[in-house]
Amino acid sequence: MRSALTILGIIIGVTAVIAMLAVGTGARKEIAKQISSMGSNLLIILPGATTAGGVRMGSGTQPTLSLSDAEAIQKQCPWVSDVAPIFSGIAQVVYGHQNWSTGVIGSFPNILVVRNWPLDSGRPFTQQDVKNATKVCIIGQTVVENLFGSSDPLGKIIRINKIPFTIIGVLSHKGQSAQGQDQDDTIYVPVTTAQKKLFGTSFPGMLRVIMVKAKSSEDLPLAENQINELLRQRHHIGRDRENDFTVRNLTQIMEAAEQSTRVMTLLLGAIASVSLLVGGIGIMNIMLVSVTERTREIGIRMAVGAKTWDIRLQFIIEALTLSLIGGIIGIIIGISGSKILSILAGWTTIITPFSVLLAFGFSGLVGMFFGFYPAYQASLLNPIDALRYE
Amino acid sequence: MVQGSSNMSLIQVRELTKIYRLGDIDVRALNNVSVTVEQGESVAIMGPSGSGKSTFMHILGCLDTPTSGRYFLEDEDIGYLGRDELARIRNQKIGFVFQGFNLLPRTSALENVELPMLYNGISSRERRERAMMALKEVGLEDRWDHQPNQLSGGQQQRVALARALVNKAPLILADEPTGNLDTKTSAEIMEIFVKLNSESNITVILVTHEPAIAAYSRRTIKFLDGFIVGDTR
Numbered sequence A: 001m002r003s004a005l006t007i008l009g010i011i012i013g014v015t016a017v018i019a020m021l022a023v024g025t026g027a028r029k030e031i032a033k034q035i036s037s038m039g040s041n042l043l044i045i046l047p048g049a050t051t052a053g054g055v056r057m058g059s060g061t062q063p064t065l066s067l068s069d070a071e072a073i074q075k076q077c078p079w080v081s082d083v084a085p086i087f088s089g090i091a092q093v094v095y096g097h098q099n100w101s102t103g104v105i106g107s108f109p110n111i112l113v114v115r116n117w118p119l120d121s122g123r124p125f126t127q128q129d130v131k132n133a134t135k136v137c138i139i140g141q142t143v144v145e146n147l148f149g150s151s152d153p154l155g156k157i158i159r160i161n162k163i164p165f166t167i168i169g170v171l172s173h174k175g176q177s178a179q180g181q182d183q184d185d186t187i188y189v190p191v192t193t194a195q196k197k198l199f200g201t202s203f204p205g206m207l208r209v210i211m212v213k214a215k216s217s218e219d220l221p222l223a224e225n226q227i228n229e230l231l232r233q234r235h236h237i238g239r240d241r242e243n244d245f246t247v248r249n250l251t252q253i254m255e256a257a258e259q260s261t262r263v264m265t266l267l268l269g270a271i272a273s274v275s276l277l278v279g280g281i282g283i284m285n286i287m288l289v290s291v292t293e294r295t296r297e298i299g300i301r302m303a304v305g306a307k308t309w310d311i312r313l314q315f316i317i318e319a320l321t322l323s324l325i326g327g328i329i330g331i332i333i334g335i336s337g338s339k340i341l342s343i344l345a346g347w348t349t350i351i352t353p354f355s356v357l358l359a360f361g362f363s364g365l366v367g368m369f370f371g372f373y374p375a376y377q378a379s380l381l382n383p384i385d386a387l388r389y390e
Numbered sequence B: 001m002v003q004g005s006s007n008m009s010l011i012q013v014r015e016l017t018k019i020y021r022l023g024d025i026d027v028r029a030l031n032n033v034s035v036t037v038e039q040g041e042s043v044a045i046m047g048p049s050g051s052g053k054s055t056f057m058h059i060l061g062c063l064d065t066p067t068s069g070r071y072f073l074e075d076e077d078i079g080y081l082g083r084d085e086l087a088r089i090r091n092q093k094i095g096f097v098f099q100g101f102n103l104l105p106r107t108s109a110l111e112n113v114e115l116p117m118l119y120n121g122i123s124s125r126e127r128r129e130r131a132m133m134a135l136k137e138v139g140l141e142d143r144w145d146h147q148p149n150q151l152s153g154g155q156q157q158r159v160a161l162a163r164a165l166v167n168k169a170p171l172i173l174a175d176e177p178t179g180n181l182d183t184k185t186s187a188e189i190m191e192i193f194v195k196l197n198s199e200s201n202i203t204v205i206l207v208t209h210e211p212a213i214a215a216y217s218r219r220t221i222k223f224l225d226g227f228i229v230g231d232t233r
Helices: A002-038 A067-076 A127-132 A141-148 A191-198 A217-234 A250-293 A295-303 A308-344 A353-379 A383-388 B053-060 B083-093 B109-119 B124-137 B153-165 B183-199
Strands: A042-047 A080-095 A098-107 A119-122 A136-139 A157-160 A163-171 A186-190 A209-214 A245-249 B011-022 B025-037 B042-046 B068-073 B094-097 B171-175 B203-207 B219-224 B227-232
Touching: A002 A250, A002 A308, A002 A353, A042 A217, A042 A250, A067 A080, A067 A191, A067 A209, A067 A217, A080 A141, A080 A191, A080 A217, A098 A141, A098 A191, A127 A191, A136 A141, A136 A157, A141 A163, A141 A186, A163 A186, A186 A191, A209 A217, A217 A245, A245 A250, A250 A295, A250 A308, A250 A353, A295 A308, A295 A383, A295 B083, A295 B109, A308 A353, A308 B083, B011 B053, B025 B053, B025 B068, B025 B227, B042 B053, B042 B183, B053 B171, B053 B203, B083 B094, B083 B109, B094 B153, B109 B124, B109 B153, B124 B153, B153 B171, B153 B183, B171 B183, B183 B203
Parallel strands: A098 A186, A136 A163, B042 B203, B042 B219, B094 B171, B171 B203
Antiparallel strands: A042 A209, A042 A245, A080 A098, A080 A157, A080 A209, A119 A163, A136 A186, A157 A163, B011 B025, B011 B068, B219 B227
């Protein structure tokens, strides 16, 4: 009973270590997944950020980005691997008796590369389709479900804002975005088709967004600088004037998200270390009591020839056993707790062999560390005094 | 000098003095005590409480160290040994039997007897065999799995005797071994001591204040106020 209470501290500590690492790695993996579902090494260029003096409108309210900007970035920035201009809108989509409202995105064929999004079936549209503003489209899984149910959509004709489009490809399932949007509820068409045929605009060639993929994550800042310079030059922005566009770096968003999980991990880590400390002191306490209670036994062992280290090892091993039992129970509770947490709270938790080993190692270290002092005390006893102890 | 030579005494104690400090007063528990005990002797040490006989036994048993004087056990100079060396001597050369039995509680008789062999690296199989043999020697082999609280006083003392025998020590020290036993059981225990002494040539030194128990020994040393006042054979 007393031992059970003693190892409780260790159990809580180890449970916290396991949970901490499970939630930490889980969250990190989740963030990485969401970021890569956006596409990796991405820069997003938004038009018309600011109007210095006078009324300021939000990003994207000015028609300052054009298709030729996108083409220029592609041609003149060596750190950039792919450029995908975006011109999008909401449209009503009809097939047979079914209809559905969804976001239609006009872009280049390489949008699939930039968004890191393979096709399930069919083919992507081509640069030729962009040039000719062909009425072809690639549809997401949610659109497939709502318009076609289980039948094969490839080659079918759907009407987007009453204009007939041929379905040439179906996107693979991607799931929710970091903001909780259904990313599969979308249709991709050539950017020129969107501009000229679907969503009329008084500014021919204008874009809502340009997505840029850098060659590698190290190249992101370089690419960002290059794009800034190029666009300022192309838009004839004077030295002291503010940009009429914004370049956003997705890694910044990722870093912010990682920061928040790091805080969480640190918090759990603090709980873990405090309770391991308390647990260790508990073990030291019970071992000191045990040494006092068993003074006679120590005396007997010394009388029949136990050496200093025989006595020490005996008590260290006992402390170690206590803490490792606590550690094993803690690992079991920690693993099942993490599973429950991921079911109840919907967090991704990942338990790695490393975290189990770490927790086990920590409980062992605590046992050794806090077991040593009582063991040391025991080994210093004088044999006759220990034998006479009542 | 060569160890184990025939003319060597088992125990040689020269001018042994032990002084305890109790507060500001020095208590001379032993005063220039000199004794020689040969291998195979049986010695009873007698004397009233506080006469120094227990202190003498503790020093002989390497449980305590003298303030001055010299102690040779099988020609090994005990006075200059450290803690772990003394533990080795206790393990190899001395078997203890105490008044209060001093067995480990909640531990079987067999495991109690195995205890000394735990500290000199004997394999678990040999430990078991030798412990069983020692129990047989004291007539307790059928109780090997009993714990001390399931055994009578006499049986517990026999387990303690088996424990003292198991490492084949040449010397057995017994501190009032019959102090907690009735007369009949005391006689049984003493018969075992006599048998060990005569058949196995084990030196037995026991402390007692009962003349009837001392009578089992061939030699009696009397202590008073830290001095030896009598040594009769």
